Amino acid sequence: MAELKNWKELPIGGVIDKPATAKEYQTGTWRVIRPIYQAENCIHCMFCWLYCPDQAVEIEVVDGKPKMKGFNYYYCKGCGLCANVCPKTNDKLPEEKRAIVMKPETEFQE
Amino acid sequence: MALNIMQLATNFADKNPGITPGHRLCPGCAAPNVAKFALMTAQSLGYTPIVGLATGCLEVSTTIFPFTAWNVPYIHNAFENVAATVSGVETAYRALAKKGRLVDPEKKYAFFAFGGDGGTYDIGLQSLSGAVERGHKFIYIVYDNEGYMNTGNQRSGATPPGSQTTTQPVGKKLPGKVQLKKNIVEIMAGHENVYVATVSTSEPMDFFKKIEKALQFDGPSFIAAFSPCVRFWRISEDKAVDISKLAIETGYWPLYEVERGVYRITKKVKELKPVKEFIKAQGRFRNLLKRPDAEEIINEVQEYITRRWERLQILEEATKDKPIR
Ligand SMILES: Cc1ncc(C[n+]2csc(CCOP(=O)(O)OP(=O)(O)O)c2C)c(N)n1
Ligand code: SF4
Ligand code: SF4
Ligand code: SF4
Ligand SMILES: [Mg+2]
Numbered sequence: 058m059a060e061l062k063n064w065k066e067l068p069i070g071g072v073i074d075k076p077a078t079a080k081e082y083q084t085g086t087w088r089v090i091r092p093i094y095q096a097e098n099c100i101h102c103m104f105c106w107l108y109c110p111d112q113a114v115e116i117e118v119v120d121g122k123p124k125m126k127g128f129n130y131y132y133c134k135g136c137g138l139c140a141n142v143c144p145k146t147n148d149k150l151p152e153e154k155r156a157i158v159m160k161p162e163t164e165f166q167e
Numbered sequence: 168m169a170l171n172i173m174q175l176a177t178n179f180a181d182k183n184p185g186i187t188p189g190h191r192l193c194p195g196c197a198a199p200n201v202a203k204f205a206l207m208t209a210q211s212l213g214y215t216p217i218v219g220l221a222t223g224c225l226e227v228s229t230t231i232f233p234f235t236a237w238n239v240p241y242i243h244n245a246f247e248n249v250a251a252t253v254s255g256v257e258t259a260y261r262a263l264a265k266k267g268r269l270v271d272p273e274k275k276y277a278f279f280a281f282g283g284d285g286g287t288y289d290i291g292l293q294s295l296s297g298a299v300e301r302g303h304k305f306i307y308i309v310y311d312n313e314g315y316m317n318t319g320n321q322r323s324g325a326t327p328p329g330s331q332t333t334t335q336p337v338g339k340k341l342p343g344k345v346q347l348k349k350n351i352v353e354i355m356a357g358h359e360n361v362y363v364a365t366v367s368t369s370e371p372m373d374f375f376k377k378i379e380k381a382l383q384f385d386g387p388s389f390i391a392a393f394s395p396c397v398r399f400w401r402i403s404e405d406k407a408v409d410i411s412k413l414a415i416e417t418g419y420w421p422l423y424e425v426e427r428g429v430y431r432i433t434k435k436v437k438e439l440k441p442v443k444e445f446i447k448a449q450g451r452f453r454n455l456l457k458r459p460d461a462e463e464i465i466n467e468v469q470e471y472i473t474r475r476w477e478r479l480q481i482l483e484e485a486t487k488d489k490p491i492r
Binding site for chain 2: 059061062067071073075076077078079080081082083084087088102103104106107108110111112113116117118121122123129132134135136137138140141142
């Protein structure tokens, strides 16, 4: 998480002199449900990537084609939109057949 | 060929599309996707976007000091004047070009102004009308969440009848807002020398195509984007796309364009679903549904939507190949 600067370190007038600094800000702490990616069920349609409002879906280009890699939990707010738009995920499918499973964040706390 | 999702994913696999993560919009909010879809299209077609924002959720939540979620040239001025501000930026660019003072004259720029419905239908309407009438080459995009959401859900000219807001609550006497939603598309189309279109993130290809058209149009463009507010429409955080689909299927948010007076429906719906389905799916109408006159009010809305849809089809037929100029 970004360290906040004191008044002596900030530019005069509070000018923001660098672009994209929000990337230092961890929005993943808001999350109460966590999307879990199950690669074996994924068809790499990129819907989750397209619709994630927080750009928390990581992808890579393999042989010229985009491939889903998984979630970036530093930013993921847990809205569940990725799971909702995923053609390989729905309530009727058993969990092990889904490409994305939403799990309560409490399951991951030490 | 029109852009598709795979192409965009390939282009943006390792970079941010102008807006970055780390913004503080609510989980599941549609507004950042409206911006993302537009900016990805522009950049994929070789344009450098310049972004101006009116005050509202998108602006406030992406620029909380000392952070900014923008990695393209960005300007915020006030709530009511984003169109004037961006028209000034565009004019400054043309002036510099004329004087031969551009650093890179080959570079193509796309001037975007984003505003909420409050900043567009209401307080920014005069500034928007002026900028479009003057003919600046810019793209104005309203992300329409049907209320003043950043200040906690007040009624705007875009709020539909029967919706719960803090300034027109649904109570025993009044059923929430009683007036119809303002038809901003027709207002903007009335500027004649303009490309106007409605879009929805639930129809991404249509969205990309219309942004492409706006970029290539030799004048101002106005795009109205349906933008569910999960917070105040009282829908769950994963439902922005579902509700957007329902809005199109019921004719609540018809997808069409008006290019210099020529109407074209871009998503034909064979048989509209009853608007009641759209209303019942959202908590903001819950109190309306509890009233004894709920059916009556919904029927009125239904009648309006059916007529508007019929009118659109007639307009499409009547204006075919007849641009106003
Ligand atoms: C002149 C002025 N009046 C009021 C405000 C307070 N204000 C800030 S954001 C906002 C609501 C914006 O509504 P809208 O344009 O629909 O955008 P949304 O927040 O819904 O995305 C208001 C009233 C302001 N900033 N400036
Ligand atoms: S939406 Fe589902 S199937 Fe498509 S890429 Fe994402 S996880 Fe895979
Ligand atoms: S849960 Fe929401 S924020 Fe997290 S990856 Fe899915 S769409 Fe993005
Ligand atoms: S209040 Fe509504 S429009 Fe504003 S960030 Fe939240 S969901 Fe989006
Ligand atoms: Mg609004």
